Structures are given as structure tokens and as C-alpha cells.
Amino acid sequence: MKRIGLRKILTVLLAFSMVLSLAACSGSNKNTDITADDTVYELKLAHVVRPTTPKGAAAEEFKRSIEEKSNGRITVSIYPDSQMGTDQEINEQILSGALDMNTPLLSTLTSFVSEFELFDLPYLFTSSEEAFNALNGDVGEKFNAALEQKGLIGLGYWTGGFKQITNSVRPVKSVEDLSGLKIRVSQSPILVSQFRAINAGGISVPFSELYSALQTKTVDGQENPYANIASKKFYEVQKYMTISDHGFMGYAFIMNKNKFYSMPEDLQAMVKEAAKEATEWEWKKTAEKEIEYLQEIKDAGMVIDAFTDKEKAAFKEATKPAYDEFSKRENGAELLETVKKYVK
Numbered sequence: 001m002k003r004i005g006l007r008k009i010l011t012v013l014l015a016f017s018m019v020l021s022l023a024a025c026s027g028s029n030k031n032t033d034i035t036a037d038d039t040v041y042e043l044k045l046a047h048v049v050r051p052t053t054p055k056g057a058a059a060e061e062f063k064r065s066i067e068e069k070s071n072g073r074i075t076v077s078i079y080p081d082s083q084m085g086t087d088q089e090i091n092e093q094i095l096s097g098a099l100d101m102n103t104p105l106l107s108t109l110t111s112f113v114s115e116f117e118l119f120d121l122p123y124l125f126t127s128s129e130e131a132f133n134a135l136n137g138d139v140g141e142k143f144n145a146a147l148e149q150k151g152l153i154g155l156g157y158w159t160g161g162f163k164q165i166t167n168s169v170r171p172v173k174s175v176e177d178l179s180g181l182k183i184r185v186s187q188s189p190i191l192v193s194q195f196r197a198i199n200a201g202g203i204s205v206p207f208s209e210l211y212s213a214l215q216t217k218t219v220d221g222q223e224n225p226y227a228n229i230a231s232k233k234f235y236e237v238q239k240y241m242t243i244s245d246h247g248f249m250g251y252a253f254i255m256n257k258n259k260f261y262s263m264p265e266d267l268q269a270m271v272k273e274a275a276k277e278a279t280e281w282e283w284k285k286t287a288e289k290e291i292e293y294l295q296e297i298k299d300a301g302m303v304i305d306a307f308t309d310k311e312k313a314a315f316k317e318a319t320k321p322a323y324d325e326f327s328k329r330e331n332g333a334e335l336l337e338t339v340k341k342y343v344k
Contacts, residue, residue: 042076160250
């Protein structure tokens with residue numbers, strides 16, 4: 001009887017342990033599913049402009065949209081106005097995983113994809129419509145593929161508008177008037193060589209330090225769209241502005257590739273959808289705000305001139321070596337031909 005009793009006890013214990021094991025496995029699977037469903041993905045988005053600019057406001061629009069679409073499964077923390085450093089520094093932090101997203105100036109991505117210098121060529125586009133169609137067409141697709149090879153996801157291309165020239169020395173009504181001026185440009189080799197070709201300095205200064213550089217006369221002038229001139233109040237330290245429309249200022253909405261693919265596919269799709277909507281919103285907002293920014297600049301008392309079509313042609317001709325240099329690079333001629341499809 002003792003032996004039978006022991007066997008029964010052992011059998012019962014074994015059966016009971018198996019039930020516990022199955023229950024544990026079942027509970028573990030259930031908890032894993034709940035954890036996966038309830039995982040909240042925080043996206044850290046940093047940029048270098050003020051939240052009041054169209055670009056800064058579009059970042060807030062993306063945050064609102066994706067948090068709503070995902071029902072809180074994605075949250076976005078925004079760090080504007082160079083809080084996390086220059087565009088280049090933010091880009092590096094995205095690649096390291098310390099940050100997740102940025103909307104950097106296209107020329108700051110040349111250290112990863114040198115072909116981005118394409119957008120620094122003078123008078124590459126003559127209208128916002130041309131630029132939008134190219135960046136949201138074949139041209140943008142080529143750059144998205146190149147970005148992904150470098151560990152970044154391209155979510156869209158934003159606009160800052162067309163660049164104008166300001167300075168504190170004299171009115172600039174022609175290309176010749178730029179000679180001898182020290183003009184600040186962003187960190188782009190083609191922009192530097194472009195302005196040096198017309199004897200206008202071509203000095204690279206981080207955007208966050210530009211106001212100070214203008215104030216202390218480290219540089220005489222700079223090139224930027226109305227939004228940046230007004231929002232940064234460059235008119236406080238600059239007297240003259242030339243409406244030249246000589247260069248398109250674009251931004252890439254980028255994200256860390258690993259972070260993007262770490263999210264479930266439904267959330268990836270939501271990010272792309274929210275980014276597309278924010279992109280369209282940003283282009284529209286920029287066009288609306290440019291009128292206000294120009295009026296603010298006029299009200300500040302700047303002396304304003306404008307290049308004629310003749311002067312624009314002279315500027316492009318004087319900087320033709322930049323086109324020649326770019327076309328000799330790998331994929332350079334091909335990209336220029338692709339852009340031509342969108343230019344009237």
C-alpha cells in the first residue's frame with residue numbers, strides 16, 4: 001500500500017507540475033502579446049529652427065498627427081532651435097541612436113550622401129512647384145534609396161523657400177556688387193566654391209552662430225529664405241537685402257533606420273502617412289507665411305533690391321563651374337538629367 005500510495009503521489013505531483021508549466025507558458029505568451037500591443041515608442045525629433053517657422057510648426061503637426069493615428073502607441077518629443085546642436089551634430093546623434101528624427105538642411109547630408117550637393121546649385125529650380133514635383137518624384141526616390149544605405153529613412157522633403165542675400169555693407173543689385181563681401185553659407189563645399197567663384201567669401205558658419213557672426217562683422221552677409229531672415233531677426237544686424245531667389249532651400253525629413261524597422265508594420269505605415277501629411281502641410285504653410293515674413297522684413301526698414309532676369313542669368317553663368325564640377329561626379333550627370341524633367 002505504501003508503494004502504491006507513493007506512486008500516486010508522484011503521479012499527481014508530476015501532473016500538477018505539467019499543468020503549472022503549461023499555465024506559465026500560456027501566461028507568458030499572453031503577457032508577451034499584451035506587451036507587444038501596448039509598447040509605446042518614443043520618437044525624439046530635433047531640429048535647428050524656431051517652432052514658429054513653417055518647418056518648426058510642421059514638426060509639431062507631425063507629432064499631433066502620429067500620436068492621434070497611433071492612439072498613443074507612438075509619442076514624439078521635439079527639441080527645436082538647435083537645443084541638440086547643429087544639423088550635422090543632430091544627424092550624427094540619429095545615426096548613433098541617441099536621437100531618432102531630424103529635418104536637416106539638404107546640404108548638411110552631403111557627408112553621408114555627397115550627391116545632396118545637387119540642391120546647392122544656383123537656379124536649379126525656378127519655382128516651388130518644380131522643386132515639390134522633383135522631390136516627391138524620381139529625384140526624391142533616388143535620394144531615399146541612398147539614405148537607407150547609410151542607415152537613414154527618408155520620410156519626405158520639406159521646403160524653406162528660395163534664398164535671398166542680405167548684407168550690412170552696401171546694396172547688391174548685380175553679381176559684381178557681391179565681389180569683396182564675406183558671405184556666409186551653410187556647410188556645403190559647392191556653396192563655398194560657388195560664392196568664392198564670384199569673390200564673395202563663401203564662409204561656412206553654423207546656423208546657430210550666424211546672428212552673432214553677422215553682429216560682430218565676422219561675416220558681412222548671408223543667404224537664407226524669408227522665414228529664417230525674419231524668425232532669426234537678421235534684419236537687426238543687416239541693412240540690405242536682395243531678392244535673388246538664387247537657390248532652393250530644402251530639408252529632408254529623416255529617421256533612424258533601425259528605430260523605424262523596430263516598430264510593427266502598422267506603426268511604420270502610420271509614420272509614413274503622418275510624414276506625408278506633414279510634408280504637404282509644410283509646403284502649403286511656407287507659401288502662406290512668405291508674404292508675412294517679407295512684410296516683416298520691409299517693416300523692419302531693410303533696403304530691398306531685386307535681381308532682374310538678366311542678373312539671375314549672370315549669376316548662374318558666373319557660377320557655372322559648380323555645375324561642371326557636379327556633373328563630373330558619380331551619378332552627377334544622371335541626377336541633373338533627372339531634374340531637367342521637372343524644370344520648365
